[in-house]
Amino acid sequence: MSETVRDGAPPPPRGRLRTVAARFARHRPAMAGLAALAALVLFAFAGPLLWTWDHTVSGEIPSSAPPGPEHPLGTTSAGNDVLGQLMRGMQQTLKVAFTVTVLATVVGSVWGAVAGYFRGWVDAVLMRAVDVLLIVPLLVVVAAVGGNVRGGTTWYGVALVIAAFAWTPISRVVRGVVLSLREQEFVEAARAAGASHARIVFRHLLPNAAGPIIVAATLLIAVAILVEAAMSFLGFGIQAPDVSLGLMVQHAKTAAFTRPWLFYPPGLAIVLIALVINFIGDGLRDALDPRQAMVRS
Amino acid sequence: MLVFVIRRLLVTVPVLLAASMFSFALIDVTGDPLADLLVQQPPPSQEVIQAERERLYLDRPAYERYWLWLTGIGGNGDIGLLQGEFGPSVQGPAFDVGAEVAARMGVTLRLVAAAVLLALGLAVATGVVSAMRQYSVVDHTLTFIGFLALAMPTFWLGALIKEAGVWANGQLGTTVFSTIGASAADTRGMDLWERIADAGGHLVLPTVALMLTGYAAWSRYQRTAMLEVLNSDYVRLAHAKGLRRRTVMRRHALRTALIPLTSVAAVTIAEILAGTVLIETVFQWRGMGTLLVEAVRTSDAYVLMGWLMLAGTLVVLANLAADLLYGVLDPRIRYE
Numbered sequence: 001m002s003e004t005v006r007d008g009a010p011p012p013p014r015g016r017l018r019t020v021a022a023r024f025a026r027h028r029p030a031m032a033g034l035a036a037l038a039a040l041v042l043f044a045f046a047g048p049l050l051w052t053w054d055h056t057v058s059g060e061i062p063s064s065a066p067p068g069p070e071h072p073l074g075t076t077s078a079g080n081d082v083l084g085q086l087m088r089g090m091q092q093t094l095k096v097a098f099t100v101t102v103l104a105t106v107v108g109s110v111w112g113a114v115a116g117y118f119r120g121w122v123d124a125v126l127m128r129a130v131d132v133l134l135i136v137p138l139l140v141v142v143a144a145v146g147g148n149v150r151g152g153t154t155w156y157g158v159a160l161v162i163a164a165f166a167w168t169p170i171s172r173v174v175r176g177v178v179l180s181l182r183e184q185e186f187v188e189a190a191r192a193a194g195a196s197h198a199r200i201v202f203r204h205l206l207p208n209a210a211g212p213i214i215v216a217a218t219l220l221i222a223v224a225i226l227v228e229a230a231m232s233f234l235g236f237g238i239q240a241p242d243v244s245l246g247l248m249v250q251h252a253k254t255a256a257f258t259r260p261w262l263f264y265p266p267g268l269a270i271v272l273i274a275l276v277i278n279f280i281g282d283g284l285r286d287a288l289d290p291r292q293a294m295v296r297s
Numbered sequence: 298m299l300v301f302v303i304r305r306l307l308v309t310v311p312v313l314l315a316a317s318m319f320s321f322a323l324i325d326v327t328g329d330p331l332a333d334l335l336v337q338q339p340p341p342s343q344e345v346i347q348a349e350r351e352r353l354y355l356d357r358p359a360y361e362r363y364w365l366w367l368t369g370i371g372g373n374g375d376i377g378l379l380q381g382e383f384g385p386s387v388q389g390p391a392f393d394v395g396a397e398v399a400a401r402m403g404v405t406l407r408l409v410a411a412a413v414l415l416a417l418g419l420a421v422a423t424g425v426v427s428a429m430r431q432y433s434v435v436d437h438t439l440t441f442i443g444f445l446a447l448a449m450p451t452f453w454l455g456a457l458i459k460e461a462g463v464w465a466n467g468q469l470g471t472t473v474f475s476t477i478g479a480s481a482a483d484t485r486g487m488d489l490w491e492r493i494a495d496a497g498g499h500l501v502l503p504t505v506a507l508m509l510t511g512y513a514a515w516s517r518y519q520r521t522a523m524l525e526v527l528n529s530d531y532v533r534l535a536h537a538k539g540l541r542r543r544t545v546m547r548r549h550a551l552r553t554a555l556i557p558l559t560s561v562a563a564v565t566i567a568e569i570l571a572g573t574v575l576i577e578t579v580f581q582w583r584g585m586g587t588l589l590v591e592a593v594r595t596s597d598a599y600v601l602m603g604w605l606m607l608a609g610t611l612v613v614l615a616n617l618a619a620d621l622l623y624g625v626l627d628p629r630i631r632y633e
Contacts, residue, residue: 128312128315129315131312132312132315132316132319133316133319135312135313135316135609135612135613136316136320136567136605136608136609136612137567137568137570137571137608137612138567138568138571139568139571139574139575140570140571140574140589140604140605140608141320141605143574143589143590143593144320144324144589144593144601144604144605145323145324145327147593147594222447222448226448226450229450229452229453230450230451230452230571230575233450233452233453233575233578234574234575234578234590234593235594236593246450246452249450249452249453249456253452253456253579254456254460255460256456256457256460256461256464257460257461257463257464263456263457263460266453267450267453267457270448270450270453271445271448271449271450271453272448273448274447274448274449274450275444275445275447275448278444278447278448279444
């Protein structure tokens, strides 16, 4: 493990947060990304409250209408409003992605921290388990497990299945950081003061590993979005009558040149969300973890 | 070297075994291979269900079934991974999983190989150009393309490329781009060269779509690695010695800058395998990717298991290949 933490070993000095925030604010793509993400979240969650149509079929909606004043993004052949579908789809996709990220980050961080802190056989057992989970591609195992479940899958079920396999990279990152942190004086001091193992892991090690964890978690959001979309596209994720961005692409997959208003909105929405999150992740990496910066000055 | 390879392979055996137990349990818990049969109309008789259950060995407890799946001892000769048998399929007794996998594997490996080679070539080229002209317009453009590629859903891009091919064919009035299947529907009467040309033609669009997965990650790593090397003392020394710029770049800088890429490439192979599932679905190939989709849809437990094991083995081999490549690229690494 080559990840080392250089600046933040002892409990973060006062003002570190401000330094990081200032460094992040100077990263223009990341700031633009943050603003765009806020707008997208607002669109997905507040939009449906304001817009006339939801994602379901309605008899009042004309079939296969191109974009017009009544339906700004057109309608499907079954009679759905595409704008309503897009809002709902983004909402479902974002809910899955954020749930996956929270669950996977918590599990992965604790797993990696315990392995790195105790070392020895605990480390060996925990990290071999990670090797086992990492051996099959994420999308494949998630599709195999998620699609195998008969009957409809809710967004929460999809999130649980993805999270169950997506936490392993985070555990590797955290283990690497903790391996170097545990050798430092402040951990020794805590141990000498009689702190329990749990206290050292949760109060001393994990907070000091926050930088790499936040960066890895941000990038995981984008991965989760792409995996969820791919799962729904294959028909193993969120099921009709509910919609997700992947499912919308699935329904419109041959419409790119015949009815483009069905094909482009969901696809571009996925690209936009993932792009924006990657920009934020990049900015966070530069701000929190300068040595890992992709762009060197 | 040989000892190193053997030792590495031996270490992965328990990992693969553990992965197989885990997946077997998971697939067993989540899906019922008899589900499609049970909802058939008119309902099948009790005898039919019982016979199917016995044929799929579902009358035995899960742990016994796992052992049977692995070794084939006590089965009807159609099961046992170590004997080269994948097990019975829900598609019926006539469906030979091994033959099906063999036929589909070649098609998929063709696609994966083409995509990996194209992605590696492009990633190295653009990564090096980006690093040599850091912060130029070219660099910024390439970086943005990399970001875009990283955010691009493979299946959406694949569908777009496919429809673009269909549209272009319609505009030109002839079939320039093949958009369906891995080869022409009827290859009888073609000689070897025609077959190769036919398969190559069908490969073009899916390869472009699949390539992007690898390219996105690799080009960015290549740029970072190259920048690091270009700013190092030994490259400055090489320049100072008066070596030609091209020699320095190729012999000194690029060789070292390829080392990080090899390890990343091995990891990304797994993602490209996942990408074939999507791309084969979009382009309607009969490859391993669509085999997985069909197996999941029908809860075909043994086919799923075989698929996961093959994918796992491929990932393990890719990692091993990366480790061996280190030795070639970095003379400081020795395998004892």
